[in-house]
Amino acid sequence: MQRQLLLALTLGASILLASCGGGSDVTSTAPTIKTTVAVPNSATPPFSFDISYAGSGKYFLADRNNAAVDVVDTKSNTLIAQIKGGFTGVGATSDTSGPDGLVGIPGTNTIYVGDVNAVKIVDVAAQQVVGTIPISTAGHRVDEGCYDPDDNLVMFSSPGEAPPFATFISTKTQAIVAKLTFATSSGLEACVYDSKSKSFIVNNDGTPANPEGEVNVIAASSVVAGTPAVSKVFPLGTCAPTGLDLGPNNDMLVGCDPPAGKPLITLILDRTTGATLAKFPFGGVDQITYDPVSNRYFLPARHETSSGTAASSGFTPILGVVDASTRTLIDQLPVGTGVHSVAVDGASGQAYVPFQPGAAAFPNGGILVVTTH
Numbered sequence: 160m161q162r163q164l165l166l167a168l169t170l171g172a173s174i175l176l177a178s179c180g181g182g183s184d185v186t187s188t189a190p191t192i193k194t195t196v197a198v199p200n201s202a203t204p205p206f207s208f209d210i211s212y213a214g215s216g217k218y219f220l221a222d223r224n225n226a227a228v229d230v231v232d233t234k235s236n237t238l239i240a241q242i243k244g245g246f247t248g249v250g251a252t253s254d255t256s257g258p259d260g261l262v263g264i265p266g267t268n269t270i271y272v273g274d275v276n277a278v279k280i281v282d283v284a285a286q287q288v289v290g291t292i293p294i295s296t297a298g299h300r301v302d303e304g305c306y307d308p309d310d311n312l313v314m315f316s317s318p319g320e321a322p323p324f325a326t327f328i329s330t331k332t333q334a335i336v337a338k339l340t341f342a343t344s345s346g347l348e349a350c351v352y353d354s355k356s357k358s359f360i361v362n363n364d365g366t367p368a369n370p371e372g373e374v375n376v377i378a379a380s381s382v383v384a385g386t387p388a389v390s391k392v393f394p395l396g397t398c399a400p401t402g403l404d405l406g407p408n409n410d411m412l413v414g415c416d417p418p419a420g421k422p423l424i425t426l427i428l429d430r431t432t433g434a435t436l437a438k439f440p441f442g443g444v445d446q447i448t449y450d451p452v453s454n455r456y457f458l459p460a461r462h463e464t465s466s467g468t469a470a471s472s473g474f475t476p477i478l479g480v481v482d483a484s485t486r487t488l489i490d491q492l493p494v495g496t497g498v499h500s501v502a503v504d505g506a507s508g509q510a511y512v513p514f515q516p517g518a519a520a521f522p523n524g525g526i527l528v529v530t531t532h
Contacts, residue, residue, distance in 0.1 A: 188530075192492070206513070209258065209260065212502050216232065221260070223247075223258065227241035228272060229241055233509060254318070257275045273300060277301065279291050312382060323345075337386070339377065344364065368394070374393040377389055393428060402445055406449045410427050412456050420468065425458065437487070454482070458479040458480075461498050478491070496521065510528075
């Protein structure tokens with residue numbers, strides 16, 4: 160009952176907000192579902208997808224069912240292409256499936272796509288795979304990644320390897336310039352590049368010192384020198400970190416997906432010191448994203464529960480919205496099963512949230528289009 164009351168209060172409060180903050184003059188309202196983009200998928204296996212990306216009027220989704228990168232036009236909100244090129248598709252586990260992470264290079268037609276054993280280079284204008292960069296031969300996926308425009312590098316994590324490692328690739332030569340092994344890590348998750356500190360920041364699933372998660376900072380200068388190294392470690396407590404993105408000022412939001420029986424939480428940290436700036440009872444997320452236009456973070460939580468405690472079943476999937484100015488959870492929008500991926504097209508004011516079939520209100524699977532403000 161208290162959780163239902165909190166939901167009603169936060170929904171009402173968001174409608175009363177005068178503006179989105181962050182220097183934006185956009186009027187703030189609660190997000191609503193605008194439409195659903197149909198994508199060919201199935202109930203068996205359920206629609207399997209991973210990371211997504213938005214840019215230049217298009218939304219791109221790593222679609223395992225169709226072994227493709229799906230392309231949605233953000234003006235018409237229709238599926239206009241499925242870019243194929245030898246992607247693995249649905250495997251026995253997530254670690255043996257692909258495509259996975261997507262990293263777009265702004266101002267170009269290039270997207271780097273993680274797949275099993277490799278990173279593939281996609282020309283979105285030509286709608287084809289134009290190159291493959293071998294990463295491993297172990298049969299595990301190359302997962303989430305991020306882009307450093309200062310040094311023309313992309314970083315991709317390989318969480319299923321033993322031990323996990325990160326690969327750094329030049330966007331000029333398409334060659335691997337360095338690898339960093341995380342010898343004691345149980346896995347790697349999302350990363351971002353921080354132009355303020357000239358560093359890569361990555362979520363580490365766990366180490367002996369911090370078994371339920373930490374954030375690692377890697378100076379880009381060490382990567383350029385060919386000797387990448389972790390320069391800072393921020394313990395996260397009981398988090399099991401997943402999603403990560405930078406917000407305004409010196410903030411970064413860390414999404415958590417803790418094990419059953421632990422409180423569901425989301426953290427906002429100072430990305431220089433690791434100090435906790437905010438913590439609120441919402442979680443069970445994977446990819447999250449910050450939208451500078453609305454000055455909001457968007458968190459699709461497939462493992463959220465009505466009790467606020469992590470569980471192994473009985474989920475109530477929610478799209479959470481966090482106001483970056485006040486560092487508070489301001490909205491919770493019910494969404495479809497399995498939501499764990501999100502990208503925002505700021506120009507159109509739309510967030511894209513793929514979901515699996517199965518829920519009564521969202522039965523068929525597809526991509527929800529949600530207004531951002």
